Amino acid sequence: MFSEVLTNPNRHDPNDFVYITHSIFNWDRENYDFNRNDLKERIGRVKDPSQYYSASLIGYMSPEVALTKFGYDKSIEQLTTFGQAGLILNPPEESVCISWNCDLGRPLEPYKFNKWVKKHTGKVRSPKKLLTKTWFGLHNEMVIHGDYRTAIGGIFYLDDEKGPKEFVSMLKKMTDDRRREALPLGRKA
Numbered sequence: 001m002f003s004e005v006l007t008n009p010n011r012h013d014p015n016d017f018v019y020i021t022h023s024i025f026n027w028d029r030e031n032y033d034f035n036r037n038d039l040k041e042r043i044g045r046v047k048d049p050s051q052y053y054s055a056s057l058i059g060y061m062s063p064e065v066a067l068t069k070f071g072y073d074k075s076i077e078q079l080t081t082f083g084q085a086g087l088i089l090n091p092p093e094e095s096v097c098i099s100w101n102c103d104l105g106r107p108l109e110p111y112k113f114n115k116w117v118k119k120h121t122g123k124v125r126s127p128k129k130l131l132t133k134t135w136f137g138l139h140n141e142m143v144i145h146g147d148y149r150t151a152i153g154g155i156f157y158l159d160d161e162k163g164p165k166e167f168v169s170m171l172k173k174m175t176d177d178r179r180r181e182a183l184p185l186g187r188k189a
Contacts, residue, residue: 002052002057005127007068009088009154015107016060018127020090020142021156022046023083024171039174043152046089046098051146052097052117054106055089056139057130058156070128078131080139081156087175088154091144097121098143102135106143117143 007017024042045051059076066072085131098104098120105112120143130140144150152175157168 001093001124002099002127003090003093005059006090012154014060015060016046016065018057018061018131019088019154019156020055020144021058021086022053022055022089023081023086025083025085036170036174039170043087043171043175045146046087046091046140046144046150046152047148048146049148052114053146054082055142055144057088057099057127057142059155061133064129065155070132072128072132074132076131078134080134080137082139085155085157085171087171088156090151090153092147092149095145095150096124096142097145099124099130099140100102100142101125101129101133101186103138104141104143106141109174125150 002020005018007013009019015058019149026188045053058079058081060079061069061076063073063075067075070076086137097117100123104120129143134140155168155172155175159164
C-alpha cells in the first residue's frame with residue numbers, strides 16, 4: 001500500500017513526490033544538539049527490530065497527478081512533519097503498525113510507547129487519507145517497527161533561517177557513511 005506510492009528520492013521532482021519521513025530531534029536538549037553516538041543510535045532505530053519509531057507521510061502533486069495516482073481531483077500539498085529534519089525512508093510494508101491522519105499524541109517514554117503501540121497496532125489508514133485528510137493542516141503520524149530491510153533513501157530538512165543546518169550536515173554525513181554512498185538531500189519550504 002505505501003511502497004506503491006513512494007517516490008525514489010534519487011528521482012525527486014518537487015512537483016510530484018510522496019515520502020515517508022522520520023524526524024530526528026532531541027527532547028532532552030536543544031532540538032538538534034546531538035553528539036555523534038546519540039545520532040548514530042537514532043539513525044539505527046529504523047533498522048533495529050527491538051524499536052518502534054514515528055514517521056509522517058508527506059507529498060506534493062498537481063490535481064492531474066493526484067487524479068491519476070489516487071483518484072483525487074485536487075492538488076496535494078501535505079508537507080508538514082513533526083520535526084524540521086530527518087530521514088526519508090522506505091520500510092517494508094509489514095513494518096507499518098499504525099498510520100493515522102493526525103498526530104496521535106503518543107507517549108514519549110519508551111516503555112509506555114511500546115505498550116501504546118501494541119494497543120493500537122493495525123489502525124492503518126490509506127496513503128490517500130494521510131495525504132488528503134490530515135486534521136487541522138498538521139502532520140499525520142505513522143508508527144513503524146524497526147527492520148533491517150528499511151531503506152534510508154534521503155535526508156529532508158525545513159529550509160528556513162533557524163533551520164538545523166549543522167545538524168543536517170552531520171546527519172547526512174553519518175547516513176552516507178552507513179550506506180557507503182551519498183544520499184539525496186531534499187528541502188521543504
